[in-house]
Amino acid sequence: MSMDRNRRRFIKSALAVSGLVMGSGCLSRSPKPEEWIEGGPDPDPAEGAKVVRTVCLGCHSACGLQVKVKDDVVIKIDGNPYHPNTREPHLPYQTDPKEAEKVNGTVCAKGGAMIQTLYNPYRVQHPLKRIGPRGSGKWKSITWDQAYDEIINGGNLFGEGHVDGLKAIRSFDPIDPDRPELGPKANQLVFMPGRIEHGRKEFTDRWMRDAYGTVNKRLDHTSICETSHHVGLALCFHKAHHTKPDIKHAEYIIFFGAAPYEANFPMQALARKLNFFREGGGTMVVVDPRFSNSAAKAARWIPILPGTDAAFAMGMMRWMIEHDRVDSRYLSYPNGTAGKAGDGHLTWSNATYLVRKDDGTFLREGKSPLVLERGKPISAEMAKEGDLLVDAVVNGIKVKSVYRMLVDRIMERSIKEYAVICGVEPKMIEKEADDFTSHGRRAVADFYRGSVQHTNGTYAARTLATLNFLIGNVSWKGGCEAHGGSHWHEMGGKPGNRYNLKKEFHPGKVKAEGVPIDRHKKHYEESADFKKNGYPAKRPWFPFAYDNVYQEVVPSIASQYPYPVKCLITYWNNVVYSSPAGGHRHCHGRNLCPGRLYPALPPFPGGLRDTPRGPYHPDKDERPETTGYGQAGLQGYQDAGRDLHRHGFQDEIAGVRQRRFGKGP
Amino acid sequence: MISYAIHSYYLFRPELIYRAREKGPLQRIYQLTVFNRMEEGDLGEIRSRQQGRERCWAGVSLAFSFLGLIYLGILLSSFKGRVMWHSSVMVFIFFGFGICSGSAFLILLTHLKNAFVHTPFKALTAQRRYLAEFGIILKYALLGQAAVFFIYFVLLQYTGIGGRLAAQVFFDGPRAFQFWLFQVIIGLALPFALMLFERLRESILISCVAALATMTGTLFGCMNLFIGGQLLPMTNFRWEQFIPEPGKITFGIVTMAVMFIAFLVTYKILPYENMES
Numbered sequence: 001m002s003m004d005r006n007r008r009r010f011i012k013s014a015l016a017v018s019g020l021v022m023g024s025g026c027l028s029r030s031p032k033p034e035e036w037i038e039g040g041p042d043p044d045p046a047e048g049a050k051v052v053r054t055v056c057l058g059c060h061s062a063c064g065l066q067v068k069v070k071d072d073v074v075i076k077i078d079g080n081p082y083h084p085n086t087r088e089p090h091l092p093y094q095t096d097p098k099e100a101e102k103v104n105g106t107v108c109a110k111g112g113a114m115i116q117t118l119y120n121p122y123r124v125q126h127p128l129k130r131i132g133p134r135g136s137g138k139w140k141s142i143t144w145d146q147a148y149d150e151i152i153n154g155g156n157l158f159g160e161g162h163v164d165g166l167k168a169i170r171s172f173d174p175i176d177p178d179r180p181e182l183g184p185k186a187n188q189l190v191f192m193p194g195r196i197e198h199g200r201k202e203f204t205d206r207w208m209r210d211a212y213g214t215v216n217k218r219l220d221h222t223s224i225c226e227t228s229h230h231v232g233l234a235l236c237f238h239k240a241h242h243t244k245p246d247i248k249h250a251e252y253i254i255f256f257g258a259a260p261y262e263a264n265f266p267m268q269a270l271a272r273k274l275n276f277f278r279e280g281g282g283t284m285v286v287v288d289p290r291f292s293n294s295a296a297k298a299a300r301w302i303p304i305l306p307g308t309d310a311a312f313a314m315g316m317m318r319w320m321i322e323h324d325r326v327d328s329r330y331l332s333y334p335n336g337t338a339g340k341a342g343d344g345h346l347t348w349s350n351a352t353y354l355v356r357k358d359d360g361t362f363l364r365e366g367k368s369p370l371v372l373e374r375g376k377p378i379s380a381e382m383a384k385e386g387d388l389l390v391d392a393v394v395n396g397i398k399v400k401s402v403y404r405m406l407v408d409r410i411m412e413r414s415i416k417e418y419a420v421i422c423g424v425e426p427k428m429i430e431k432e433a434d435d436f437t438s439h440g441r442r443a444v445a446d447f448y449r450g451s452v453q454h455t456n457g458t459y460a461a462r463t464l465a466t467l468n469f470l471i472g473n474v475s476w477k478g479g480c481e482a483h484g485g486s487h488w489h490e491m492g493g494k495p496g497n498r499y500n501l502k503k504e505f506h507p508g509k510v511k512a513e514g515v516p517i518d519r520h521k522k523h524y525e526e527s528a529d530f531k532k533n534g535y536p537a538k539r540p541w542f543p544f545a546y547d548n549v550y551q552e553v554v555p556s557i558a559s560q561y562p563y564p565v566k567c568l569i570t571y572w573n574n575v576v577y578s579s580p581a582g583g584h585r586h587c588h589g590r591n592l593c594p595g596r597l598y599p600a601l602p603p604f605p606g607g608l609r610d611t612p613r614g615p616y617h618p619d620k621d622e623r624p625e626t627t628g629y630g631q632a633g634l635q636g637y638q639d640a641g642r643d644l645h646r647h648g649f650q651d652e653i654a655g656v657r658q659r660r661f662g663k664g665p
Numbered sequence: 666m667i668s669y670a671i672h673s674y675y676l677f678r679p680e681l682i683y684r685a686r687e688k689g690p691l692q693r694i695y696q697l698t699v700f701n702r703m704e705e706g707d708l709g710e711i712r713s714r715q716q717g718r719e720r721c722w723a724g725v726s727l728a729f730s731f732l733g734l735i736y737l738g739i740l741l742s743s744f745k746g747r748v749m750w751h752s753s754v755m756v757f758i759f760f761g762f763g764i765c766s767g768s769a770f771l772i773l774l775t776h777l778k779n780a781f782v783h784t785p786f787k788a789l790t791a792q793r794r795y796l797a798e799f800g801i802i803l804k805y806a807l808l809g810q811a812a813v814f815f816i817y818f819v820l821l822q823y824t825g826i827g828g829r830l831a832a833q834v835f836f837d838g839p840r841a842f843q844f845w846l847f848q849v850i851i852g853l854a855l856p857f858a859l860m861l862f863e864r865l866r867e868s869i870l871i872s873c874v875a876a877l878a879t880m881t882g883t884l885f886g887c888m889n890l891f892i893g894g895q896l897l898p899m900t901n902f903r904w905e906q907f908i909p910e911p912g913k914i915t916f917g918i919v920t921m922a923v924m925f926i927a928f929l930v931t932y933k934i935l936p937y938e939n940m941e942s
Contacts, residue, residue, distance in 0.1 A: 291897065
């Protein structure tokens, strides 16, 4: 009996102790991980390897890498612990670099798999030149010297007649003396990168524009990516066209058309920060038509109809206005001094500025916009607090405040009507509006390409950004960071920079001028063509474009409008995949694509892609006349290629490539 | 399956060798099945010599089964786009399914075999005692499975809206009826209750009911996971449609039943003799 009792007591005590230990283990957070979690008990194969620090180009995030090299072979890719993308927090910059070698940051799966890219046997390491008729798929490796010689000097390179080289194309005589606005013949060189990173942009500009003299210096991809995002934000913020949420300090984040757990950039840093954010009790809401991985991890998912994000935001705004959940204090600051004196704000808004009803411009006194302060007009720069809801007559002119105009526009539809546009329940809009305004200024609305890749994208961007203004979180801790951070100053010239490449170190610099091939920021009405032919123009002009118009480049080259192009250089770019419609429509048949439209088309860097092969159609008779050089990476890693070449693998690779791709260009 | 087939062969090999020595119409076939390798001694001696291989292949089969379960769990959990599957617990769920259904299968098959094939009294008694003790394993396996599912659902609650939707599929969503009735009540609660006490475990009927219930629960558990994982909405809050195909379902169930019966029948047609006899 007593034995039984003892046993029972023992079991009870054991259970209680186990429960206590397990419970305390779950509740308390270990101050630092155990040694074995970081080091691992097994010998590290990367032990003693040489550490090379570089930057990943697997995507636009540009994470710092700490690459382990043994016997001149890369054996592992880790994150550079100094880099903010790879650790939370990153190593202090004063840490000894040798000591830092013992610490690894993270890389994403793609970054870690860069070894496969590096040692991919299909990777093109040397210039390739087409040696057969177009469509024959016959290429051969040539030396760098030969490639440079032919690209620069031209000649009868393909047995198809003379092709001008870069030397001949670089002329400062006009392309057409009757149309001098087109600029010099040097413009007949077009440089068309797809994704191009900071540093490389400036580097290529320096050569293409400042040294060579072509106005077609960097017609990159942004117009098919997120220009509307930039434009929308640039219209909202002074000197900022990209914002990020302050994830670390926010309590609520609503993502519109952004999937930070699997896309966006820098995704590994965003995902990690969001994990901490959620772990700390933060509320993440994802507005996305698709149940993405990010949506699955969110506290709430709003399955909105595509392209209706602005309507959702306007519904939220209506609820906020009706329930007095707008930060009118912040909105009433008409200038920086007032904002700083009031709440210590770094920013302010023009919500109180007066807008003339007759022409839609700001009512001004001299150059200074006017606001009403307690009903009296005063310069916005002098006022301490402007009136928000103004609909009045000032100096005989009917005016409204910016905020009044916003409210009037918002009130045009009910929440139910906004919900119908979005294809969601009205209570979802109300719930998010309520939650968004329940955290003071530590809430933020963030968005990216999903919301802005529509014809209404710019206005969607403006509307979504306005949400942040309404709770006064702009550049506020835990809010919408609009003015912090930046990339490095590639051209120097800033305090602390050693060189100023803008002003120095460029003897013989030329000024590129004329009409770019895509006619961005140029008026047709100012051209000789207009004076001669009037409307319509042969192809559209884009006087209000924010930047270049990527999708217009290939059709313009194909149409030889406004002038024929003699050389197109692509870089990190596959035009056929990224802008197929324009290329296909305008280069599909010989009628639209007469003669040699791209006498030289040297793409670089990396693997053999479709663009140089002119894969517009399997029937070779319907392909554009293209000539191709493939060039090895500017990204380096030449050694492996050299070895392959030495062992005669290059021909084998060419054979495999031909089998893989079928009959070539 | 191959390792199970090899194990079955070594299980029956002593009897096959024994029969291959005896004259009769099937002698040539028996000789062929043992590759004409005769052995001396009586059945007991032959069996003891073959025992090592049989045990070895039993172990190999078991190991492959466990690896298969782990692999299945890892495979499903690697589907990032399917929230219900994208869980580290998936491995343990299938492990739990495997232990439960394996124990139940052994209990059910042995009892049915004993009913189907004559087994000497001494062997029968020993086997019943063994199976009654095996019921304890089943009981704790069921408890383990329930614990794993509990952890799984707790984790789902902390996996955002996707996790909560995944849990909803089971609790009050499109798989709720199958989950509560077949997986929880029939598959977990009933067999656990039946295996709770020694007297119940010793009852052949109750053991068989418990085993059958466990196997039914496991089957529905798998179906709930595989089908339920595809029911989560992708573009709105309406469950994705899953249109059952009665033909395929019937085919699957019939195939499983045929395999089970075939397995049972082998005891009848193959030269099976109980070791204990």
